Amino acid sequence: MEILRVFNNNVVLAKDDDGTEVVLTGRGLGFQGRPGGAVDAAKVVRKFVPSDGRDPDHLAQMLAGIAPETVRAVIDAMHETGLGDDMAGNTAVVVALADHVDNALRRVREGIAVEYPLRAEVCNLYPREFEQGRTLLAALNRRLVSAEGGVALPDGEATALTLHLVNAGFATGDLSYTYMMTGVIQQMMTIIEASYGITFDRDSVSVSRFITHVRYLFVRIHQGRQLEHEPEPIVQAIRQSYPEALRCAQKIAAVLELRLDANLTEDEIAYLALHVARVSSQPAEPAA
Structure with a gap:
């Protein structure tokens, strides 16, 4: 694979062997990388393929701003809670969830509390997704608190996670x-x-x-x-x-x-x- 653009030490935009533009992540993957250079396949941890016409550059920009540990925790938690087959392979869903979790963690560490006034409506309108959101939050917190200096997300974040899951289900429709x-x-x-x-x-x-x-x-x-x-x-x-x-x-x-x-x-x-x-x-x- 050929490097097209380096976003940081851990994220690069590359051209796959079939010519598809993909976003690759991995510790040190972009270090000293140059456009036109070869990707060190041994350092690639995950490959994200843009879907639904999404801009690869924008996807890479989003991923570059998210801690790799957060992306890994989200994907692992999705697999643990049974969302892997349906959603963990959906790049847009994974990035949206990881971006939200990364920002939520930052708020917790800064002592900023966020209330989600739509909890009752979300729970009533989307009971299946709400239960998935609660289960996903629990799986995430098990991973987050075990990390060095880890913190847990508050219970209210289940509402936000639910909305992401609802949106993902809708996006696969007509x-x-x-x-x-x-x-x-x-x-x-x-x-x-x-x-x-x-x-x-x-x-x-x-x-x-x-x-x-x-x-x-x-x-x-x-x-x-x-x-x-x-x-x-x-x-x-x-x-x-x-x-x-x-x-x-x-x-x-x-x-x-x-x-x-x-x-x-x-x-x-x-x-x-x-x-x-x-x-x-x-x-x-x-x-x-």
């Missing part, structure tokens, strides 16, 4: 809906850029995370299970804290009504506003 969803997401990003007078790097990690949240919204719309009856103090706090983002979210809701033939609930619009506020606070560059 491709025609996925294609349409992709076009709508592009419209959403354009609306945010126009509203804030900014230009996003569409390949950035912050935009990638926003799109992940939006895909959860599409899952709920597709299944006819939009958020309703959320705690009013939380919804009201979002509306008061992010008025500009709320106006932007309402514009997006009008587009979704036309494209998806679905009216967003007020609770969905509020949470969409929260995600708009977050992604708009990290633009790549101001609009020309």
Whole structure:
């Protein structure tokens, strides 16, 4: 295999023997590596093949920012909990879970507590995935606490893991809906850029995370299970804290009504506003 780009000592983008671009990870794999050079096959621990048209460079960038130990813990935990055959081979799922776990570990070490107000809804709407999320969290924590200086993730992270599993199951469904969803997401990003007078790097990690949240919204719309009856103090706090983002979210809701033939609930619009506020606070560059 030939090295195309070195991201750090442990992650390289390479061309497989059949010409496919793949992301390779392994301790010291990228050390002193150069584009055009040969991959040291003995150092390769895992090979990630981009799927669903995902950009290999972006995938490699994501992996380069995740501790290798976290990726290994996620994959091993998935296999232990019976998710291996279905999902551990899905690059997008593994990277999304590993990215989330890596950030969750960072928050725990910094003493930052995160509450997931959707726990009751997630538990009720997706009981099978919620049980998988709880089992996956337990398997992860067994590995995380045994590592040097290890810490355990709080119970609330089962909710976030569940949402990733729900999203993964949805992503393997009807491709025609996925294609349409992709076009709508592009419209959403354009609306945010126009509203804030900014230009996003569409390949950035912050935009990638926003799109992940939006895909959860599409899952709920597709299944006819939009958020309703959320705690009013939380919804009201979002509306008061992010008025500009709320106006932007309402514009997006009008587009979704036309494209998806679905009216967003007020609770969905509020949470969409929260995600708009977050992604708009990290633009790549101001609009020309």
